[in-house]
Amino acid sequence: MQKQANILIVEDEMLIAYSIQKMVQKHFNCIAVVKNYDEALQVLENQPVDLALIDITLNNSKSGIEIAQQINEKYNIPFIYLTASTDEATVTKVIQTTPSAYISKPVQETNVITAIKLALANTSSNNIVLTIGKKEYHIDMDQFLFATSEGVYITLHFTQSKPMLLRTTFAQLQTQAPESNFKRINKSEAINPKCITKRDSKRVFLDNKTFKISKTYW
Numbered sequence: 001m002q003k004q005a006n007i008l009i010v011e012d013e014m015l016i017a018y019s020i021q022k023m024v025q026k027h028f029n030c031i032a033v034v035k036n037y038d039e040a041l042q043v044l045e046n047q048p049v050d051l052a053l054i055d056i057t058l059n060n061s062k063s064g065i066e067i068a069q070q071i072n073e074k075y076n077i078p079f080i081y082l083t084a085s086t087d088e089a090t091v092t093k094v095i096q097t098t099p100s101a102y103i104s105k106p107v108q109e110t111n112v113i114t115a116i117k118l119a120l121a122n123t124s125s126n127n128i129v130l131t132i133g134k135k136e137y138h139i140d141m142d143q144f145l146f147a148t149s150e151g152v153y154i155t156l157h158f159t160q161s162k163p164m165l166l167r168t169t170f171a172q173l174q175t176q177a178p179e180s181n182f183k184r185i186n187k188s189e190a191i192n193p194k195c196i197t198k199r200d201s202k203r204v205f206l207d208n209k210t211f212k213i214s215k216t217y218w
Contacts, residue, residue: 036061
């Protein structure tokens with residue numbers, strides 16, 4: 001289940017970075033290897049990242065701790081620190097960002113893979129894996145808001161992350177997503193019933209968004 005999770009590696013020593021990448025790719029999808037704060041945020045903003053491995057000390061860049069702070073504020077994904085620094089001051093700063101794990105260098109493959117698996121398993125009690133063709137998509141259904149269809153594509157919208165475009169059908173999604181979080185309400189739209197803020201005989205409201213109800217579906 002975990003194999004297709006997207007992992008971001010933030011490490012400015014390239015030999016170490018590529019060594020870690022080889023470890024990760026045996027079990028997961030290494031979506032990117034970057035060496036500084038700006039590159040990390042660019043990946044986080046534009047690609048679906050499930051977990052980040054972050055070196056604390058980055059040369060000529062803001063620190064890995066500052067990347068973690070941005071993850072906590074905007075992206076709501078687990079992260080694991082990789083570091084050679086184990087002094088008390090560093091550990092204190094690390095604890096304040098609530099990482100999933102803290103791994104000392106030199107990195108051992110067993111430690112990294114185990115930490116990633118545990119972090120992904122503990123991220124949410126309502127994570128599901130959507131299987132579409134040969135790909136797997138890890139979805140936190142507590143963050144799902146609504147979905148819209150257009151042609152052969154469906155766009156999933158979330159409360160705290162960017163929309164996700166999938167080539168699939170509502171019928172296929174309904175076989176994999178829990179009805180408590182995924183309810184089709186008309187031909188081209190589905191919502192998370194837990195996010196409804198108001199409802200009348202013809203419409204449901206999710207804060208400032210309005211959706212028409214079809215009796216065929218609800």
